[in-house]
Amino acid sequence: MSKLTESEIARLHPETLALSLGFDPFLSEGAVKPPVFLTSTFAFHTAADGKQFFAWAHGEGPPRAKHDMGLIYSRLNNPNLEIFEERVAMWEGMKDAYSFSSGMAAIATTLLATHRPGDEMIVCAPVYGGTDAFIHHFLARFGISAHFVRAGTDAPAQAERYITPLTRSIFIESPANPNNRLTDIGAMKALALRHAPAPSGGGTSRILLMVDNTMAGPVFAHPARAGADIVLYSATKFLGGHSDVVGGVALANDPALLTAIAQHRAMLGGMPNPYTAWLLTRSLETLKIRAEQQQTNAGQVAAFLATHPKVRKVCYLGLLRPDDPEYAIYQKQQSGPGSLVSFYIRGGEKEAFAFLDHLKIFHLAVSLGSTESLAQHPATMTHSGLTPEDRQLGEISDDLVRLSIGIEHADDLIWDLGQALAQV
């Protein structure tokens, strides 16, 4: 077997590269699949090598490609983490990625790596409950404050009102969890650059644009193409895809940002273990076929719910029409609507709970993006920790139900939803 050249690799598709990129079988006895490198530490050939690898890890000298750095210790680097990271960066079309033990570890570490006391953030609500709580209750203790604006078409105009010389970042979840609201990433980037131009000769604007791409990416959305400086993931969701692993990812293009994230991960110790990274690498091989089948099913489920008399409103990107304010953003930003379907049931918590309690195929469980379908009540579960104001901004009311659609047969899912709605 011959090796692909760099220019051949550049022409290949993510679903092809997801099976081979970043792993040379002949460094591992010819194993076609990467082994799990269950080791905490790595031997140096010479003491001079060890000295050099540490200098690079401390950020000395020009930034290096990760695989040139030399393996040191599994809190800093490990082959399983690096293979996964290279493949996620390839899917996302970004320079590099760092993997984490959870989505929250990726988000928290990245925010700590990029903010200083006195900095201000602008956050498009809703964001995942853990992210919301981290910003309100933890970052606030370090003197980092945040202004929350409603995600959607007028988010850039609202955000502009809060930009000051202290603004360090704009944080967007796209589409927003749980109501699938879209914010124009390109417009937010233009806003950031207008108020804090990037230094001449390259580099990143003072105002960093951070996008949590858990819900749509990397199959249906690539926020870096619209100008995101940092892209974040809960890898627990679509990347992992089987509800059997918790993980996270942070990606960037700017070497200075990547170094800051790597160094904070090394200090805070939020890396995944090698087996977690191995499981995530395995899952990336089927990412596209899973995401596409889930999306096909979700389209049918959303169409069914949209005409059901007990449903007040369905939030699904596939139902957006050209006269919908967010349609233009959808066309620009997404290549598909994904598989998260939220809907407002007629009634309130009582009716939502009755529906959830009667489901037979859908699991009544939080999380999303897995092969099995899940249903939950954001107001009392995933988003229960939000401040009442943020819950209102996010339109997370007692009648909202969130569905994550899996790969089961769509007819069976629709039957289950129908029988549970009939019990309400």
Ligand SMILES: Cc1ncc(COP(=O)(O)O)c(C=O)c1O
């Ligand atoms: C959009 C989004 N971001 C981040 C997270 C946090 O990820 P994790 O649970 O892997 O820490 C979640 C979890 O549900 C999420 O939905």
